[in-house]
Amino acid sequence: MINAHTCQLALNVRSISTSLKWYESLGFSFSGSYGPSTGDIVAATLERPSVTLNIAWLVGRDSLAQLELIEFVDPRPKPQPEWSPNREGYGAISIVAFDFAGQLERFQREGADPLLFGSAGDQSMWIKDPDGIWVEILESEPFPARIVASGCERLSSIRAVTLTVRNLEKTKQFWVDTLGFEVADEIVRPFKPLPPALTGGASFGETILASGPVLVRLLEPPSDAFMERPADYKLGDELGAFNIALLIEDKNRYLAYADQLLEGGFRGATPAPLALNDTGLWYGYDRQGTSLEICYVEPDMVEQCGWKR
Numbered sequence: 001m002i003n004a005h006t007c008q009l010a011l012n013v014r015s016i017s018t019s020l021k022w023y024e025s026l027g028f029s030f031s032g033s034y035g036p037s038t039g040d041i042v043a044a045t046l047e048r049p050s051v052t053l054n055i056a057w058l059v060g061r062d063s064l065a066q067l068e069l070i071e072f073v074d075p076r077p078k079p080q081p082e083w084s085p086n087r088e089g090y091g092a093i094s095i096v097a098f099d100f101a102g103q104l105e106r107f108q109r110e111g112a113d114p115l116l117f118g119s120a121g122d123q124s125m126w127i128k129d130p131d132g133i134w135v136e137i138l139e140s141e142p143f144p145a146r147i148v149a150s151g152c153e154r155l156s157s158i159r160a161v162t163l164t165v166r167n168l169e170k171t172k173q174f175w176v177d178t179l180g181f182e183v184a185d186e187i188v189r190p191f192k193p194l195p196p197a198l199t200g201g202a203s204f205g206e207t208i209l210a211s212g213p214v215l216v217r218l219l220e221p222p223s224d225a226f227m228e229r230p231a232d233y234k235l236g237d238e239l240g241a242f243n244i245a246l247l248i249e250d251k252n253r254y255l256a257y258a259d260q261l262l263e264g265g266f267r268g269a270t271p272a273p274l275a276l277n278d279t280g281l282w283y284g285y286d287r288q289g290t291s292l293e294i295c296y297v298e299p300d301m302v303e304q305c306g307w308k309r
């Protein structure tokens with residue numbers, strides 16, 4: 001069984017410059033950009049006739065983990081419906097703040113009104129980013145002993161993203177048996193429940209999956225509340241958390257991992273993984289239609305692709 005490392009959380013944003021400013025203030029550091037990206041390969045990867053997009057990366061405290069901001073220039077994203085944890089797909093993101101008290105004070109000074117939970121030392125706050133993405137900002141680390149990237153000691157960490165699914169057990173099975181994640185419920189300090197303002201007080205099934213620094217918080221809403229993606233949904237249609245990427249730093253292992261995924265029922269957006277000389281990527285979907293990217297980067301290309309180690 002090959003496994004890979006959660007190296008990236010991608011967000012579909014309306015404006016890279018607006019989001020960069022917001023996430024830099026939250027304790028992340030700009031680490032590179034790419035674009036405009038267009039042409040057959042990117043269109044095939046996104047299963048669209050044509051696409052033009054810009055990309056920027058930010059790093060946090062953890063080695064080999066980045067936020068990827070994707071700005072669709074053409075087509076433009078549809079207006080964002082209000083996010084709810086009942087909505088299928090990736091949703092809210094969790095950040096461990098480098099300076100929680102300073103961030104809280106800044107938001108209050110700016111007139112933002114974060115939802116606050118917990119008591120001193122173990123607080124969290126929920127706030128929307130400029131695109132309406134809910135961000136849970138944590139004071140204390142739920143997942144200790146991460147490798148800190150050199151020079152990034154004073155940055156915040158990208159720690160988790162929620163993923164709402166219809167069937168938690170089926171999703172868990174694929175992510176553990178085929179993608180190589182582990183169920184981390186016992187090594188991760190429990191996250192606080194989602195804010196009642198978002199759940200309406202309903203209780204959700206929840207499991208934490210880990211395969212690297214960015215955790216996946218699987219959520220299963222009550223079945224009568226589950227909101228399916230629109231039938232004509234295409235990746236990138238909506239602003240918000242877009243997908244996660246899994247990294248392998250070796251081309252042969254990456255290709256073998258792709259085979260492992262295909263055997264388990266992964267559907268590639270392109271028939272085969274893309275592999276250039278020193279980088280490669282493959283977009284696709286798990287058995288329930290959740291988008292995933294797998295990628296490989298030769299160790300000496302890591303910084304050029306916007307990571308720090």
Ligand SMILES: [Fe+2]
Nearest residue numbers: 010068245293
């Ligand atoms: Fe990506």
